[in-house]
Amino acid sequence: MDSSVGIVKAQTAQFDAPFTFRSGAVLPRYQLVYETYGELNADKSNAILICHALSGHHHVAGIYQDEPKNVGWWDNMIGPGKPIDTNKFFVVGLNNLGGCHGSTGPASIDAKTGKPYGASFPVVTVEDWVESQARLADLLGIQQFAAVIGGSLGGMQAMQWSLSYPERVRHVLAIATAPHLTAENIAFNDVARNAILTDPDFHGGNFYEHNAVPKRGLRLARMLGHITYLSDDAMADKFGRSLRAGKLGYSYDIEFEIESYLRYQGDKFAAYFDANTYLLMTKALDYFDPARAFDGNLDRAFAAARADYLVVSFTSDWRFSPDRSREIVQTLLHNRLNVSYAEITSTHGHDSFLMQHEHYHDVMRAYLGRIAQEFSAQEKK
Amino acid sequence: MNEHDSHKLAASRPDFAAIAAWIPEGASVLDLGCGDGSLLRYLKDTRKVRGYGVEISDANIVACINNGMNVIQGDFDAGLSGFETLSFDFVILSQTLQATRHTEALVSEMLRVGREGIVSFPNFGHWKNRLQILSGNMPVSEELPYQWYDTPNVHLCTLHDFEAFCGRHQVRILDRRVMTRGKEVSLLPNLLGAMAAYRFRRA
Numbered sequence: 001m002d003s004s005v006g007i008v009k010a011q012t013a014q015f016d017a018p019f020t021f022r023s024g025a026v027l028p029r030y031q032l033v034y035e036t037y038g039e040l041n042a043d044k045s046n047a048i049l050i051c052h053a054l055s056g057h058h059h060v061a062g063i064y065q066d067e068p069k070n071v072g073w074w075d076n077m078i079g080p081g082k083p084i085d086t087n088k089f090f091v092v093g094l095n096n097l098g099g100c101h102g103s104t105g106p107a108s109i110d111a112k113t114g115k116p117y118g119a120s121f122p123v124v125t126v127e128d129w130v131e132s133q134a135r136l137a138d139l140l141g142i143q144q145f146a147a148v149i150g151g152s153l154g155g156m157q158a159m160q161w162s163l164s165y166p167e168r169v170r171h172v173l174a175i176a177t178a179p180h181l182t183a184e185n186i187a188f189n190d191v192a193r194n195a196i197l198t199d200p201d202f203h204g205g206n207f208y209e210h211n212a213v214p215k216r217g218l219r220l221a222r223m224l225g226h227i228t229y230l231s232d233d234a235m236a237d238k239f240g241r242s243l244r245a246g247k248l249g250y251s252y253d254i255e256f257e258i259e260s261y262l263r264y265q266g267d268k269f270a271a272y273f274d275a276n277t278y279l280l281m282t283k284a285l286d287y288f289d290p291a292r293a294f295d296g297n298l299d300r301a302f303a304a305a306r307a308d309y310l311v312v313s314f315t316s317d318w319r320f321s322p323d324r325s326r327e328i329v330q331t332l333l334h335n336r337l338n339v340s341y342a343e344i345t346s347t348h349g350h351d352s353f354l355m356q357h358e359h360y361h362d363v364m365r366a367y368l369g370r371i372a373q374e375f376s377a378q379e380k381k
Numbered sequence: 382m383n384e385h386d387s388h389k390l391a392a393s394r395p396d397f398a399a400i401a402a403w404i405p406e407g408a409s410v411l412d413l414g415c416g417d418g419s420l421l422r423y424l425k426d427t428r429k430v431r432g433y434g435v436e437i438s439d440a441n442i443v444a445c446i447n448n449g450m451n452v453i454q455g456d457f458d459a460g461l462s463g464f465e466t467l468s469f470d471f472v473i474l475s476q477t478l479q480a481t482r483h484t485e486a487l488v489s490e491m492l493r494v495g496r497e498g499i500v501s502f503p504n505f506g507h508w509k510n511r512l513q514i515l516s517g518n519m520p521v522s523e524e525l526p527y528q529w530y531d532t533p534n535v536h537l538c539t540l541h542d543f544e545a546f547c548g549r550h551q552v553r554i555l556d557r558r559v560m561t562r563g564k565e566v567s568l569l570p571n572l573l574g575a576m577a578a579y580r581f582r583r584a
Binding site for chain 2 (some may be wrong): 367
């Protein structure tokens with residue numbers, strides 16, 4: 001029977017050693033908030049790291065004691081008896097560096113100035129995140145993850161793990177992701193960034209000290225993003241051309257249901273998400289390109305990889321289309337790495353990776369079951 | 382899988398043992414239409430192959446993963462463009478040839494991606510099939526269990542047909558095994574053989 005991990009508690013890890021970013025920037029110290037579910041086994045071989053996507057965070061599963069309605073963003077995937085089974089695995093979720101859910105980010109106070117970092121917070125790359133996640137793993141005593149799992153931007157981190165630390169990850173589950181963004185995809189991100197950057201309330205990233213929030217920009221950025229995470233079919237299905245008032249109003253007010261929905265999503269997001277974090281996350285997406293250091297040759301970029309891979313895509317996902325996942329699969333094949341690839345038929349676009357979907361969950365369950373067999377066989381020896 | 386399972390599998394699919402006999406230890410294998418991954422598993426257990434399967438069906442993807450096999454979801458009948466030239470020692474099409482649409486292109490693709498190809502298929506020229514046609518019906522048998530209206534088989538052939546096909550398509554047959562109910566057939570194979578397996582390469 002599927003069930004929830006129940007009440008969970010966020011924890012904070014402090015890192016006092018300086019962190020040097022890819023860009024050369026240095027943070028003297030920082031913190032990462034994280035949650036864990038399940039129990040680490042004796043030889044610490046059953047740990048799974050969940051990497052979050054653009055707007056995600058450390059609250060991946062379960063609920064909080066004082067917020068019973070605040071359910072983790074991947075609760076349908078993680079829990080006792082669920083595909084990522086917390087009866088078998090020790091699952092770690094964290095808020096990435098630069099985030100806005102408790103880990104050190106642009107809204108955190110810079111000890112040097114006594115003011116929020118704002119615009120001065122370093123641009124973070126996927127490689128930086130993997131580096132910071134590895135330090136968290138050190139702290140938790142995890143030498144090697146049984147699996148690193150992520151969707152979208154999280155999938156990029158999962159793949160990067162197998163490139164940065166080939167010996168520290170046995171399986172990579174890369175879901176609805178790509179080996180790098182296309183020009184079109186970067187273009188979407190740039191429009192979203194421009195919405196924020198040109199909002200008068202943005203104040204060059206230092207809006208905190210002006211007691212302002214660039215809500216209009218954030219809202220537009222989210223509305224645009226949201227369109228690209230859905231599919232034409234899903235929108236037609238859910239909203240079609242339905243009018244809220246049932247008739248045309250001959251005005252520029254909200255008339256179509258889709259307008260209402262997008263504005264609601266935009267407002268909800270703008271109310272809690274940090275504009276600088278949004279900029280950072282989209283930049284990390286744009287920069288990710290492991291082939292870049294190898295003259296654009298992705299095969300060579302993966303030559304160091306040793307992990308086994310599960311690659312999953314969704315048929316209606318046009319932001320990270322199945323073709324992009326097949327590029328990953330080809331590179332893994334060329335490197336003679338173990339890989340399975342599932343192309344899930346789904347109408348929900350890019351967002352499919354977060355949805356309850358029987359076949360998708362069956363695939364995940366099967367693959368994770370295999371991983372669990374490995375370390376239980378190890379334990380018996 | 383233990384040894385007992387391997388024996389059971391080989392008994393239920395006589396072409397498995399025939400195919401395995403042609404594959405040297407440690408070879409790399411691409412199995413097109415790999416089903417639940419049984420053949421790959423058999424080859425991994427008995428020949429220690431490095432194998433990948435290609436499958437189109439959702440259920441078989443899950444079955445292969447459960448079986449511990451690498452499987453790539455895709456329609457190989459549309460080509461093998463995702464696979465590099467000569468990237469496998471063997472490309473196998475087990476009991477699937479007769480259900481492919483673009484058979485000519487596929488055999489050519491098999492020999493682009495693999496150094497050698499292996500196919501197994503039911504022999505339409507088997508006397509039991511001929512008898513059913515003579516009596517005025519489409520053949521239905523252990524090897525051809527479908528009715529005319531629900532069969533996935535669109536390119537059935539006899540041993541003669543396949544060998545003629547190879548001759549016309551610069552395919553050199555290296556080896557052939559003909560079987561009926563798991564037993565080797567050497568006399569009048571195109572009449573007495575229920576199924577055949579071929580190993581071939583580019584001529």
